[in-house]
Each structure stands twice: as structure tokens, then as C-alpha cells.
Amino acid sequence: MTVTAIHPDGPSMASDMVLVHKVFRRELGMLPTLVAAVRPAQTNRAALLAGHYQALATALRHHHDAERDLLWQRLAERSPLDPALQYRMRTWHRRHDELIDELDGMLDLWVAAADADVRDLLVDILSELAAADVDMLTIVLVGSSRTRRIDGTPPRLYARRGYFAGAHR
Numbered sequence: 001m002t003v004t005a006i007h008p009d010g011p012s013m014a015s016d017m018v019l020v021h022k023v024f025r026r027e028l029g030m031l032p033t034l035v036a037a038v039r040p041a042q043t044n045r046a047a048l049l050a051g052h053y054q055a056l057a058t059a060l061r062h063h064h065d066a067e068r069d070l071l072w073q074r075l076a077e078r079s080p081l082d083p084a085l086q087y088r089m090r091t092w093h094r095r096h097d098e099l100i101d102e103l104d105g106m107l108d109l110w111v112a113a114a115d116a117d118v119r120d121l122l123v124d125i126l127s128e129l130a131a132a133d134v135d136m137l138t139i140v141l142v143g144s145s146r147t148r149r150i151d152g153t154p155p156r157l158y159a160r161r162g163y164f165a166g167a168h169r
Helices: 014-036 043-078 083-113 116-143 145-151 155-161
Strands: 005-007 010-012
Touching: 014 043, 014 116, 043 083, 083 116
Parallel strands: none
Antiparallel strands: 005 010
16 A cells, blocks of 8 residues: 655655665665575576566666656755755766666676676675665665655654664565
């Protein structure tokens, strides 16, 4: 069920935004451990995890596009965005895209043989992607007063609900 927050300018899907960020954080946080557990030549498991990663990466790319094309402008119209926060968000999105592109370039090689050396490189990149995601969401959810205005939840409640800092719920 989607809970729609009411704002004077119209409805806001703030709960959906929190949920999708929680899903990305959870799934990105689990992937390095899952990939690291794949033994050499275990190609069926490698293919399964590669498929999961590809679906997640596609969703993350679409999510970034939607934030950039739809959300940031609406937020800026309601209240000026902190230029430093806006710069950090755009920088993180670019870094996410770079890491995802790097992973995409190596995935087929790993799936073909489930090679341990390629696996270890994937784990390093996935770990960096997961850490960047947690860093970005922590700043956005806790450091920005816009979060409070969008869905009415005080930032300290996000911590209790496990919405950042690497929570896997």
C-alpha cells in the first residue's frame, strides 16, 4: 500500500521514496557478501547473482534519472536547495553510474567461469557502491531539512526505523 503525504502543492510519494532508498541500500549492502561466497566455477550461482545485480542496477539508473529529471526541480521550486548538498548528490549519482558501468563491463566474464580473481574485483566495486549509497542517503535523510518537509518525519526517526547507516531490514 502506498501512503501519500499531502502537501499544499499536491500529493507527494514521500513514503515511496523512503522505501525505494531502503531497498537499494539493503540490496546493495548484501551483494558484496553474496558474491564473495560464490566458489570458483560455481557458474549457476554467479549467473543468479549477476541477474539480480543487473535488475538492481537498471532500477538504480532509472531512479537516478527520475530524481534528476523530476524530483530535484520540484524541491528547488518549494525551497532553494543547498548548493553543497545538490553538488554532493549529483557527484554521488555520477560515481554510482561509473561504478555500475565498471561492474557491467566485468559481469559476463565472471558469469562465464565464476573466476575467483574477477569475483574479488566485483566484491571490491560492489562494496564501494554500497558504501557510497549509505553515505549519500545518510547526508540526504539526516542532513537535509527537506526530508522533514516532504513526509513530516523528523530525521532522528529515520535512524530508529533503520532507513540508513547500512541497516539491512
